[in-house]
Amino acid sequence: MIAAQSWADARQVWDHHLMHHTPRPCSVIVGLGSHDLGVADVAAGFHLRGLAPVVVFTGSTSPTTRDRMPRGEAVHYRERALELGVPESAVLVEPRARNTGENIRFSRTVLDAAGVNVDSVLLVSKPYEERRAYATARKLWPGVDIVSASSPMTFEEYAATVGDDRMVVDMLVGTLQRLLVYPARGFMIEQPVPDEVAAAYERLVGAGFTSRLIP
Structure with a gap:
């Protein structure tokens, strides 16, 4: 849970x-x-x-x-x-x-x-x-x-289709990390991340949703 x-x-x-x-x-x-x-x-x-x-x-x-x-x-x-x-x-x-x-x-x-x-x-x-x-x-x-x-659905609807809430949250966190670090590596253009989204990301990392993070 x-x-x-x-x-x-x-x-x-x-x-x-x-x-x-x-x-x-x-x-x-x-x-x-x-x-x-x-x-x-x-x-x-x-x-x-x-x-x-x-x-x-x-x-x-x-x-x-x-x-x-x-x-x-x-x-x-x-x-x-x-x-x-x-x-x-x-x-x-x-x-x-x-x-x-x-x-x-x-x-x-x-x-x-x-x-x-x-x-x-x-x-x-x-x-x-x-x-x-x-x-x-x-x-x-x-x-x-x-x-x-993409498919027009809410977060809750998507999580229900996957059937593994933790995996979904891990993937959300991993994807945001890439938005933060990949521009400097030349993989994508920069996308500003609002402070409140960055704070949510940090709390999720602190809560252990880290399986999709890259070194």
């Missing part, structure tokens, strides 16, 4: 991760691989609404996804999109990426090879990865307009 203060802090960190962009027509949809098959659902829905003619699913496997997506995240995403009615001709697969930076770089390579001209990207991720995905894409894909989107 997570303490009330930690739950409130996690909700505040969750809210910061959301970009609140309005999905709109773009050159391409890029779905970032993860444990969350809902990313594929959202990307497929955007395509079926006519928001982009091409979808790229990107991602290999990780310790979190190896068992549930043994053929690789991008491959499972593609299969889900086809089930939902996206035509095979509209889907490209990038099966090698193991982190967000590689998602972006390798997706660019796949699109270049396919001859797709890109001036805007509808970037689909897990909700708490919206800001990280945006900041990474802005750094690694300059000159392209980035719209960051």
Whole structure:
């Protein structure tokens, strides 16, 4: 059972991760691989609404996804999109990426090879990865307009879909740490973190939600 203060802090960190962009027509949809098959659902829905003619699913496997997506995240995403009615001709697969930076770089390579001209990207991720995905894409894909989107759900709804509250809070904390330290490493553009969000993050770290932190 997570303490009330930690739950409130996690909700505040969750809210910061959301970009609140309005999905709109773009050159391409890029779905970032993860444990969350809902990313594929959202990307497929955007395509079926006519928001982009091409979808790229990107991602290999990780310790979190190896068992549930043994053929690789991008491959499972593609299969889900086809089930939902996206035509095979509209889907490209990038099966090698193991982190967000590689998602972006390798997706660019796949699109270049396919001859797709890109001036805007509808970037689909897990909700708490919206800001990280945006900041990474802005750094690694300059000159392209980035719209960051995810499944529209509350923190409580998302935690319920995962079924492991502690893991969700750990992931929120790890993602915020990356927003704090990755700009200096050249991995993403800087995203200001309000004082109250930083304080919530520090309390969560102090409460032991540290399994997703990097050294």
